[in-house]
Amino acid sequence: MHAALTLTQFILREEALHPQATGEFSSIMLQIALAGKCIARDLSRSGLLDLIGSTGARNVQGEEVQKLDERANQTFIAAFDSSNVVRTLISEEMEKPLTITTAKQPGKYALFFDPLDGSSNIDVNAPLGSIFSIHRLASSGEPVNESDLLKTGAEQVAAGYLLYGPSVSLVYSCGSGVHQFILDPGIGEFLLAAQHVRVPARGSLYSVNEGNYHKWPSGTRRYLDFLKEPDAASGRPYSSRYSGCLVADVHRILLKGGIFLYPAETKKPEGKLRLMYEAAPLSFLLEQAGGRGSTGREPILRIQPKALHQRVPLIIGSREDVRQAEEFIQTA
Ligand code: AHG
Numbered sequence: 001m002h003a004a005l006t007l008t009q010f011i012l013r014e015e016a017l018h019p020q021a022t023g024e025f026s027s028i029m030l031q032i033a034l035a036g037k038c039i040a041r042d043l044s045r046s047g048l049l050d051l052i053g054s055t056g057a058r059n060v061q062g063e064e065v066q067k068l069d070e071r072a073n074q075t076f077i078a079a080f081d082s083s084n085v086v087r088t089l090i091s092e093e094m095e096k097p098l099t100i101t102t103a104k105q106p107g108k109y110a111l112f113f114d115p116l117d118g119s120s121n122i123d124v125n126a127p128l129g130s131i132f133s134i135h136r137l138a139s140s141g142e143p144v145n146e147s148d149l150l151k152t153g154a155e156q157v158a159a160g161y162l163l164y165g166p167s168v169s170l171v172y173s174c175g176s177g178v179h180q181f182i183l184d185p186g187i188g189e190f191l192l193a194a195q196h197v198r199v200p201a202r203g204s205l206y207s208v209n210e211g212n213y214h215k216w217p218s219g220t221r222r223y224l225d226f227l228k229e230p231d232a233a234s235g236r237p238y239s240s241r242y243s244g245c246l247v248a249d250v251h252r253i254l255l256k257g258g259i260f261l262y263p264a265e266t267k268k269p270e271g272k273l274r275l276m277y278e279a280a281p282l283s284f285l286l287e288q289a290g291g292r293g294s295t296g297r298e299p300i301l302r303i304q305p306k307a308l309h310q311r312v313p314l315i316i317g318s319r320e321d322v323r324q325a326e327e328f329i330q331t332a
């Protein structure tokens with residue numbers, strides 16, 4: 001067995017490499033890890049605790065709020081209660097940003113998050129995730145200006161996700177590679193599993209909700225037809241894998257290569273997924289791992305957001321696969 005390194009040790013070691021580091025970023029990561037452990041605990045007992053099902057309410061996206069969505073949101077909020085590092089929280093489950101007013105001094109960062117990703121998997125004991133994105137605020141004091149929050153994905157300070165599968169993975173990047181940790185539940189610690197993860201330049205699997213095929217523009221349909229055509233030389237047909245949880249599907253692609261699409265639809269050109277706490281953080285991670293994130297027409301990380309909850313088409317994964325998907329989409 002090689003030496004075990006905990007997330008805390010790893011973060012402190014990284015911090016020591018940057019003499020200008022204040023420890024603020026480290027404290028955000030450790031609070032996210034804490035929230036992740038609490039959410040994983042709740043999920044592991046969810047069927048036993050009457051936590052399954054809907055609250056009866058709808059979120060800002062008009063989607064049904066599951067009890068566990070709300071509980072996971074509250075868990076993130078509790079982890080940053082009175083934080084003097086994070087000043088504002090922006091969540092899929094909250095229409096407006098939540099500014100922390102109880103801190104001794106206002107924090108310099110904004111935390112965007114999708115507290116529970118893949119909610120339709122809750123009732124069937126399938127994988128779920130949490131996604132986070134950290135931005136540095138330009139202005140100081142309150143209230144936080146909305147324009148200060150509408151930053152491009154390229155400006156993220158760090159991003160990552162937790163994946164609640166057979167084990168709990170924490171994957172993050174703060175702009176110098178992608179690192180993966182796995183929770184050892186026996187000791188309650190995330191342990192380093194892989195440093196500087198790289199996504200293969202090309203994969204052999206695709207991940208998309210193909211039930212939407214007839215809603216897609218012709219270029220997208222032709223790309224999917226192409227992936228299914230047999231051609232041994234280019235490794236086609238690709239295999240299909242789709243879990244209904246973006247984090248799980250992107251995690252598979254990060255480790256094995258391939259392409260995930262939640263593309264534009266003819267009648268819904270903005271797609272389904274949210275820019276600030278789904279598409280941008282995952283694109284930041286994949287680009288840090290040598291992959292790409294695109295709308296099909298432009299890099300996700302270059303989009304200038306207009307609204308906190310804006311949606312965007314997402315095509316993400318191995319760089320050669322994403323480039324080829326863009327060619328089909330752009331020559332439609
Ligand atoms: P959320 O549960 O946070 O609303 O996200 C669900 C997302 C994502 O996890 C998944 O890739 C996609 O929605 C699934 O949508 P379809 O059911 O339309 O395929």
Ligand code: MN
Nearest residue numbers: 114116117118
């Ligand atoms: Mn989601």
Ligand code: MN
Nearest residue numbers: 092114116117
């Ligand atoms: Mn969600």
